Amino acid sequence: MLEVTDLVKVYPTGTRALNGVSLTVDEPKVIAIIGPSGAGKSTLIRCINRLVEPTSGKILLDGVDIASLGRRELRKFRRRLGMIFQEYNLVERLTVMENVLSGRLGYVSFWQAYRRRYPPDDIRMAFQLLDRVGLSGYENTRADALSGGQRQRVGIARALMQQPDLLLVDEPTASLDPKTSRQIMRLLVELAHERGTPALVNIHDVGLAQSFTDRVVGLADGRIVFDGPVDRVTAQVLTDIYGEEDWSTTIREVEDEEEEREEAGVSRSKPPAREKKDEVTLGVAEGE
Amino acid sequence: MSDIVASTGADRSRWRPPSMIENPVYRGGLAVLAIAYVVWSLAALDIDWQRVGSGFPRAMDMFVRMVPPDFNRWELLIRGVLESVQMALAASFFGMILAVPIGLCAAVNLVPKPVYLVARFIVVLSRTFHEIIIAILFVKIFGFGPLAGVLTLIVASTSFISKMLAEDIENMPPGQLEAIRATGASFPKLLVYCISPQALPRYLGVSIYRLDANIRHSTVVGIVGAGGIGQVLAASFSRYDYDFSLAILLTIISLVFLGEFFSNWVRSRLR
Numbered sequence: 001m002l003e004v005t006d007l008v009k010v011y012p013t014g015t016r017a018l019n020g021v022s023l024t025v026d027e028p029k030v031i032a033i034i035g036p037s038g039a040g041k042s043t044l045i046r047c048i049n050r051l052v053e054p055t056s057g058k059i060l061l062d063g064v065d066i067a068s069l070g071r072r073e074l075r076k077f078r079r080r081l082g083m084i085f086q087e088y089n090l091v092e093r094l095t096v097m098e099n100v101l102s103g104r105l106g107y108v109s110f111w112q113a114y115r116r117r118y119p120p121d122d123i124r125m126a127f128q129l130l131d132r133v134g135l136s137g138y139e140n141t142r143a144d145a146l147s148g149g150q151r152q153r154v155g156i157a158r159a160l161m162q163q164p165d166l167l168l169v170d171e172p173t174a175s176l177d178p179k180t181s182r183q184i185m186r187l188l189v190e191l192a193h194e195r196g197t198p199a200l201v202n203i204h205d206v207g208l209a210q211s212f213t214d215r216v217v218g219l220a221d222g223r224i225v226f227d228g229p230v231d232r233v234t235a236q237v238l239t240d241i242y243g244e245e246d247w248s249t250t251i252r253e254v255e256d257e258e259e260e261r262e263e264a265g266v267s268r269s270k271p272p273a274r275e276k277k278d279e280v281t282l283g284v285a286e287g288e
Numbered sequence: 289m290s291d292i293v294a295s296t297g298a299d300r301s302r303w304r305p306p307s308m309i310e311n312p313v314y315r316g317g318l319a320v321l322a323i324a325y326v327v328w329s330l331a332a333l334d335i336d337w338q339r340v341g342s343g344f345p346r347a348m349d350m351f352v353r354m355v356p357p358d359f360n361r362w363e364l365l366i367r368g369v370l371e372s373v374q375m376a377l378a379a380s381f382f383g384m385i386l387a388v389p390i391g392l393c394a395a396v397n398l399v400p401k402p403v404y405l406v407a408r409f410i411v412v413l414s415r416t417f418h419e420i421i422i423a424i425l426f427v428k429i430f431g432f433g434p435l436a437g438v439l440t441l442i443v444a445s446t447s448f449i450s451k452m453l454a455e456d457i458e459n460m461p462p463g464q465l466e467a468i469r470a471t472g473a474s475f476p477k478l479l480v481y482c483i484s485p486q487a488l489p490r491y492l493g494v495s496i497y498r499l500d501a502n503i504r505h506s507t508v509v510g511i512v513g514a515g516g517i518g519q520v521l522a523a524s525f526s527r528y529d530y531d532f533s534l535a536i537l538l539t540i541i542s543l544v545f546l547g548e549f550f551s552n553w554v555r556s557r558l559r
Binding site for chain 2: 049051075076077078079081083085087088089090091092093094098102103104105106110113114155158162168
């Protein structure tokens with residue numbers, strides 16, 4: 001599905017943000033990309049839809065190299081890549097509905113976009129998504145009147161309106177409080193699994209990454225230093241990614257998470273990674 | 289380095305913010321230079337105090353002849369005012385339209401560098417000359433009358449509104465543009481879906497402000513013969529009809545007040 005090979009990005013300032021990153025996404029799983037600030041997480045995600053132009057390397061989406069596409073072709077490919085941002089990046093003065101429908105901008109004509117005349121199917125899908133993300137009745141509210149969590153829900157709906165083949169998620173919770181963060185992560189993971197859409201999620205919060213994702217990619221200094229299932233993330237792995245630190249509290253957080261699930265009636269037994277995905281989904285469904 | 293030394297100094301209960309210019313010699317030298325400059329420029333002005341003195345009685349004489357204001361030729365007055373308002377309205381309208389393409393091209397985050405540079409050059413060039421100079425130029429080309437005035441005000445309005453529009457777009461948070469681009473939207477769609485809703489209220493606000501400014505400026509460009517109430521005023525001064533001049537000045541004051549009031553009222557409603 002997605003195959004990134006030897007991706008390098010050198011910014012004009014000389015910063016080597018990515019130093020030969022190779023990554024394969026071949027299952028509809030949620031992949032956390034963790035790493036210290038400046039490790040190249042944002043750059044990696046933005047290179048995939050070329051909001052940042054990669055310096056060299058290949059980005060194959062179903063066999064087509066995104067890195068070498070012309071402008072027109074690139075726009076077509078961007079429709080298949082839904083993006084969710086840390087700062088939500090809604091068009092503030094537009095309504096919630098207009099923001100959600102903007103996910104269809106790559107499909108409608110200029111005049112349809114200008115007059116906001118979307119096909120009935122798009123509008124139906126938008127209403128369904130609004131219901132699904134918990135914003136029923138908000139369609140005519142202006143985006144700047146929403147809270148952070150609500151904005152991110154609109155951001156998620158907008159990305160899903162594209163019916164993307166891959167979700168690129170850049171720090172979805174970094175501007176949110178802990179409770180809202182968990183709710184948003186839960187929603188995101190749930191929707192990704194529901195639709196069978198793989199998602200690359202940049203995330204600062206290791207605890208959140210461990211409790212909600214299937215696979216973890218650790219980035220340090222523009223290189224991948226860890227890539228594996230979430231239960232193989234140990235104190236040693238975190239030290240490789242972030243550097244020396246006492247990780248016992250971070251690891252304990254995972255245990256808390258397990259207990260939480262136990263209370264919710266899910267068995268504690270360590271399942272293999274494959275089943276673990278279902279367990280997360282299950283836990284989420286009960287939590288809502 | 290130096291602040292580390294300072295903080296390890298003996299008295300740790302005293303602290304002053306570091307000076308903008310650290311070297312006391314430079315600091316003192318700069319002060320001396322500044323004083324010298326003021327003294328020199330005053331000397332260079334070569335003020336003739338005798339002429340200043342003789343100006344006072346003449347001013348008194350003028351003021352005495354101004355009161356009471358003479359509103360007998362009100363038709364002339366009304367015609368001048370209407371012409372000024374029409375000039376201002378027309379200039380604002382065309383300025384608003386012309387400012388859109390220029391303003392978009394002058395926003396560095398939207399267009400390629402060469403387009404940006406050309407647009408910025410146009411904006412800077414049209415702002416280089418004061419309206420009076422442009423008005424003189426247009427009066428020479430198109431003759432006396434409101435056409436020259438309207439063209440002058442169009443140039444001024446266009447450059448003002450487009451500069452404001454460009455700066456507003458440049459100050460937009462880049463994330464929104466990024467998000468819309470990421471959906472696969474083309475540039476025209478980005479324009480109507482993201483830039484236009486975000487920039488519109490301020491664009492309208494600036495345009496209304498400019499209408500108000502154009503009413504003021506239309507009275508000024510008239511003085512060099514570019515039509516409007518200003519031209520009537522200039523004529524009355526040159527004929528020493530000071531009482532009529534005062535009538536015109538009072539009219540201009542109330543016109544500008546009205547314009548300002550209207551502009552504030554509309555802009556307070558735009559959010």
